[in-house]
Amino acid sequence: xxxxxxxxFSIVAHIDHGKSTLADRLIQMTGTVAERDMKExxxxxxxxxxxxxxxxxxxxxxxxxxxxDGKTYILNLIDTPGHVDFAYEVSRSMQxxxxxxxxxxxxxxxxxxxxxxxxxxxxxxxxxxxVLNKIDLPAAExxxxxxxxxDVIGIDASDAVEISAKTGLGIPDVxxxxxxxxxxxxxxxxxxxxxxxxxxxxxxxxxVVVLIRVMDGVIKKGDQIxxxxxxxxxxxxxLAVLKPQMVNIDELGPGEIGVFTASIKQVxxxxxxxxxxxxxKPCAQALPGFKPSIPVVFCGLFPVDANDFEALxxxxxxxxxxxxxxxxxxxxxxxxxxxxxCGFLGLLHxxxxxDRLEREYDLDLITTAPSVVFKLHMKDGEVRDxxxxxxMPDLTLIDHIEEPRIKATILVPDEYLGDVLxxxxxxxxxxxxxxxxxxxxxxxxxxxxxxxxFDFYDRLKSVTKGxxxxxxxxxxxxxxxxxxxxxxxxxxPVDALSIMVHRDRAEARGRAMCEKLKDLIPxxxxxxxxxxxIGGRVIARETLSAMRKDVTxxxxxxxxxxxxxxxxxxxxxxxxxxxxxxxxxxQSAFIAALKMD
Ligand code: GTP
Numbered sequence: 001x002x003x004x005x006x007x008x009f010s011i012v013a014h015i016d017h018g019k020s021t022l023a024d025r026l027i028q029m030t031g032t033v034a035e036r037d038m039k040e041x042x043x044x045x046x047x048x049x050x051x052x053x054x055x056x057x058x059x060x061x062x063x064x065x066x067x068x069d070g071k072t073y074i075l076n077l078i079d080t081p082g083h084v085d086f087a088y089e090v091s092r093s094m095q096x097x098x099x100x101x102x103x104x105x106x107x108x109x110x111x112x113x114x115x116x117x118x119x120x121x122x123x124x125x126x127x128x129x130x131v132l133n134k135i136d137l138p139a140a141e142x143x144x145x146x147x148x149x150x151d152v153i154g155i156d157a158s159d160a161v162e163i164s165a166k167t168g169l170g171i172p173d174v175x176x177x178x179x180x181x182x183x184x185x186x187x188x189x190x191x192x193x194x195x196x197x198x199x200x201x202x203x204x205x206x207x208v209v210v211l212i213r214v215m216d217g218v219i220k221k222g223d224q225i226x227x228x229x230x231x232x233x234x235x236x237x238x239l240a241v242l243k244p245q246m247v248n249i250d251e252l253g254p255g256e257i258g259v260f261t262a263s264i265k266q267v268x269x270x271x272x273x274x275x276x277x278x279x280x281k282p283c284a285q286a287l288p289g290f291k292p293s294i295p296v297v298f299c300g301l302f303p304v305d306a307n308d309f310e311a312l313x314x315x316x317x318x319x320x321x322x323x324x325x326x327x328x329x330x331x332x333x334x335x336x337x338x339x340x341x342c343g344f345l346g347l348l349h350x351x352x353x354x355d356r357l358e359r360e361y362d363l364d365l366i367t368t369a370p371s372v373v374f375k376l377h378m379k380d381g382e383v384r385d386x387x388x389x390x391x392m393p394d395l396t397l398i399d400h401i402e403e404p405r406i407k408a409t410i411l412v413p414d415e416y417l418g419d420v421l422x423x424x425x426x427x428x429x430x431x432x433x434x435x436x437x438x439x440x441x442x443x444x445x446x447x448x449x450x451x452x453x454f455d456f457y458d459r460l461k462s463v464t465k466g467x468x469x470x471x472x473x474x475x476x477x478x479x480x481x482x483x484x485x486x487x488x489x490x491x492x493p494v495d496a497l498s499i500m501v502h503r504d505r506a507e508a509r510g511r512a513m514c515e516k517l518k519d520l521i522p523x524x525x526x527x528x529x530x531x532x533x534i535g536g537r538v539i540a541r542e543t544l545s546a547m548r549k550d551v552t553x554x555x556x557x558x559x560x561x562x563x564x565x566x567x568x569x570x571x572x573x574x575x576x577x578x579x580x581x582x583x584x585x586x587q588s589a590f591i592a593a594l595k596m597d
């Protein structure tokens with residue numbers, strides 16, 4: 001295809017501003033999919049994505065559009081994941097296209113992820129077309145939002161396209177804007193093949209499917225190709241474009257986007273951002289900026305019922321077929337038995353994986369407290385990564401400890417600003433910036449990631465009644481006064497409850513956790529001490545008093561069926577409990593004990 005008949009673009013937006021609805025509309029209006037095949041949110045393949053309304057895997061569609069100038073254009077849309085946890089995938093997808101539609105909900109205005117995503121587009125030198133969506137809503141204020149885009153983002157919004165992705169209003173204008181306002185791709189057909197590996201996923205029928213963008217040269221079915229970073233070579237069995245279902249094609253030239261299969265076994269053999277070339281006639285230089293995404297948040301996953309361990313192992317292996325960024329290693333916990341230490345790109349990623357394990361594989365899981373990776377600088381000069389507070393070595397061997405810090409951007413209506421500042425301050429935040437974007441405040445904080453991974457999102461949402469938006473990026477590792485705090489229940493340490501905390505906050509956290517646990521652990525026939533300790537020193541203590549009477553004693557009159565029912569109910573309840581020495585701790589306690597409020 002002629003380069004000037006191709007337009008490659010992505011859509012950037014804050015969650016819920018209508019990215020998927022607009023994509024569906026573009027596909028539908030160009031007849032790419034027959035009306036009867038049109039399912040809502042076509043591009044969000046997985047059920048869970050549909051349900052939670054988030055896009056996890058980048059996906060793509062090729063649209064043929066007969067423009068008003070009488071020429072037919074090929075429009076390639078690459079769908080980018082909207083969430084910060086997938087920032088690296090977003091930045092790769094951006095490198096694969098020349099322009100972006102910046103979708104902003106005209107009734108909401110610019111939000112934290114609008115900013116994060118549009119900055120990625122600007123970094124990738126995109127031409128940007130602002131699109132104001134949801135103008136059918138009575139609360140829409142397109143004029144105000146245009147000004148906000150100009151003030152906050154600094155791009156011209158006077159030609160913003162006003163649309164309703166829901167009713168279809170304005171969609172033809174979006175198509176014309178893509179053709180006339182976004183640049184055509186560049187590339188040299190005669191140069192050696194250079195293509196970017198944009199994404200890959202596992203298809204149960206086809207195996208690993210790889211999404212690529214050709215920069216230079218031509219790729220054909222049957223070619224022998226090489227992945228430049230991993231060094232692996234493959235023979236292409238199939239080359240196709242996504243419409244969005246796969247349609248086979250003989251070749252892809254410069255500027256084009258498509259997929260191939262090549263008997264690749266696992267998704268982890270394909271590294272997003274890698275450069276694909278011909279084995280025989282390789283290109284001289286790989287594409288710049290290759291950086292594999294690495295897990296930053298870790299937690300333990302254990303089956304509630306120890307007999308489910310094998311089932312959990314199988315489920316994790318299956319999920320990993322499709323998600324190379326999620327890591328898992330077997331772990332044994334004195335308290336929880338056999339399980340896995342899993343690594344995630346961020347909190348949302350953790351939640352998505354845990355949900356899928358529980359729902360798709362019908363597993364009951366205990367999730368231990370999410371923890372970040374601490375860097376232990378040992379006295380002998382070695383630097384160790386600590387993924388699990390339970391593995392903390394003897395303190396006398398450690399010189400100092402570093403933790404990851406983030407730059408967090410929060411947009412919030414004025415009236416909640418005070419609460420947001422307090423929350424950030426409570427989480428050891430350092431304020432970097434405070435400006436106004438229309439009637440909303442934009443605050444930038446330097447925060448320890450460890451203070452954010454647990455319940456920061458929840459707290460932020462609750463103190464702002466859902467009106468704040470939040471985005472972050474990891475900036476650096478920095479030294480701080482960090483210690484490991486252990487929890488002892490009935491004098492036994494419960495490893496799954498140990499956490500890394502700042503020394504100055506340890507006592508308050510310890511006290512709060514002991515108080516919570518006192519409420520969360522049911523009474524037993526004996527007295528149970530609950531303690532928090534640093535090293536050998538107890539810093540907080542509560543005592544759960546003994547149960548006075550037999551539970552069945554209140555079933556007066558020896559009503560046998562009633563008594564039996566009560567005992568059965570207790571037995572069922574037990575399934576969700578774990579035994580620690582002589583004490584039973586309910587599954588829910590592991591997360592609840594850590595919530596700060
Ligand atoms: P993520 O995939 O979570 O990033 O969300 P998204 O940006 O793709 O948003 P999505 O397309 O799922 O739309 C979010 C909600 O807004 C849905 O309930 C849509 O039905 C609704 N919506 C989208 N466009 C419009 C519009 O033009 N008008 C109105 N009234 N509602 C819209």
